[in-house]
Amino acid sequence: MKSSYDFAILGGGIAGVSAAYFLSKTAKVALIEREPSWGFHASGRSAAVFIEAYDNFILSDLTLDSKDFFINPDPEFSESPIVQPLGGVTVFRPDELEQAQSYLTHWQTRCPSLRLIDQSDAVSLIPILKAEAIAGAIYDPNLLSIDTHQLLQCMLRGVRKHGGQLFCGIDSEPRITLHNIWEIDVGKVSVRAPVLINAAGAWANEVALMTGQQPLPLTPARRTAAVIKVPGGAPDWPMLKTFNQQLYVKPEQPGLLVSPQDETPSAAADAYPDELDLAVAIERFEKLCEFSVSRIHRSWAGLRTLTPDRRPVLGFANTEEKFFWIAGQGGAGIQTAPALGRIAADALIHGAAISSQLDPCRFARADDVSA
Ligand SMILES: Cc1cc2nc3c(=O)[nH]c(=O)nc-3n(C[C@H](O)[C@H](O)[C@H](O)COP(=O)(O)OP(=O)(O)OC[C@H]3O[C@@H](n4cnc5c(N)ncnc54)[C@H](O)[C@@H]3O)c2cc1C
Incomplete structure (x- = not known):
């Protein structure tokens, strides 16, 4: 038929x-x-x-x-917003200060809420951050989590x-x-x-x-994510990112989602995490944060498809x-x-x-x- x-x-x-x-x-x-x-x-x-x-x-x-669609969905589409406020803290090292400032100048024209915060403000938002590992951060109050x-x-x-x-x-x-x-x-x-x-x-x-x-x-590229348990479950912190795009950390039950922001070209396939990428993620996380990871609760990988x-x-x-x-x-x-x-x-x-x-x-x- x-x-x-x-x-x-x-x-x-x-x-x-x-x-x-x-x-x-x-x-x-x-x-x-x-x-x-x-x-x-x-x-x-x-x-x-x-x-x-x-x-x-x-x-x-x-x-x-796309923002309004997420924040104010038509009640017939969804009775509740598709997004929730999360906020983002992108930390930089002392040698990245100048680059971070030009990044802000570049982006503040369209995202005026982005602002520089100092080391202690960053630590007060994310208490496990090692203050000595960072010079400051860019704070993004508009970063949202999507359901x-x-x-x-x-x-x-x-x-x-x-x-x-x-x-x-x-x-x-x-x-x-x-x-x-x-x-x-x-x-x-x-x-x-x-x-x-x-x-x-x-x-x-x-x-x-x-x-x-x-x-x-088009290049499919693998990206890895690992979730680690944190006592008390996912904390009420913003998302943490490094300015050099080596790591991000996001509250996710029952703790934190950690990604090494890998971008490994891959054939189109059902992607699985590589042990080395998981180890790199944990190593970078422990270097930046006062937290020792005893085991990964769950992990996965997916393909992000990139154009030149x-x-x-x-x-x-x-x-x-x-x-x-x-x-x-x-x-x-x-x-x-x-x-x-x-x-x-x-x-x-x-x-x-x-x-x-x-x-x-x-x-x-x-x-x-x-x-
Ligand atoms: C770890 C990770 C973190 C990410 N974080 C974010 C984020 O925070 N925010 C964000 O916006 N994006 C994020 N992305 C990117 C986002 O997930 C992708 O850009 C998006 O999901 C791509 O959607 P898609 O529908 O094109 O691809 P897919 O979701 O892969 O869907 C393509 C579908 O096509 C199907 N298909 C293939 N061939 C056929 C066929 N012949 N016939 C029928 N069906 C077929 C496949 O089975 C698949 O289901 C992330 C991605 C990864 C992997």
Whole structure:
């Protein structure tokens, strides 16, 4: 049996789910995920934080554009906010003071709440910090924690309510017909749609190759997280980060989540933590904090998919066969998901223009790659 839709979306992580949510408000959508559950890969393994001054101004714009959706969700979408205040403390060493000051000058134009705090203020916010290891910190009062599970579930409920179809646990191979209609077998039914949306995360290039499209310069990179137990459970502290991006620590039950901020290029696969990355995380944590780790409570790894300019790809690379990309969000795919999903829907339904900074074709233009 054939079933016709306006859009078929491959990938049930936050990118595909968010696009499905916004598109399904006015269009007929089929969302197809290979794994038996939604958000099984990167989207279910993130640190789940919202950081306005993230990586570059494009990611920051997309993050700021998503903020209201998280803080003031439509009551029909969610009765409670998707985010909670957390705050962030980025510590720097004496030799990093100048760099920290220029970082502030660069970011304060759009994130005016960022401010320098001294060593003792940092220690009073995070009492286990070793004062002698730092010269000061940048305080971010706007850093938020995101309830990713709630976000995914509310969006999926929205898709169902709007009449969208969800297919989970389906290993599919899309093919294009002579009339440029995509066909995807999902069990006994064959989904047909004029537009295929590739939201397959680390597998986005695999999907491109399997459908005869040009792959893009996307690099899946492993990131590791370990949770350690703390007496009394997760403390009421802000997130701790090092200025040189070697470590972050976030309150997470039953204690603290610690990441060495690794970025190891990896094949698209179900990622597992490497023992060495876990050991590095604990070593860096113990060097910066007065806390001895006797054992890791649990650990995991996930793939963040990077582009050469660390900006996502959003849009058509092949307008004839209508193959639309949402990929390469790096470490910001959760915090930018509402904006990316909404921009995709505005473009696909109303023909709204997408910023050339996100254009999947930009990598063909050599001068744009190294921004
Ligand atoms: C440790 C870690 C910490 C992070 N912290 C943060 C953070 O604090 N804040 C933030 O915003 N972001 C964070 N990120 C990044 C964020 O998790 C990703 O950017 C985001 O989840 C990417 O979403 P996605 O939907 O593109 O990919 P995924 O969640 O990986 O989803 C892609 C889906 O496509 C499916 N798929 C693949 N091939 C097919 C196929 N042929 N057919 C059907 N389905 C297919 C896969 O099974 C997968 O479920 C973090 C990531 C990691 C790993």
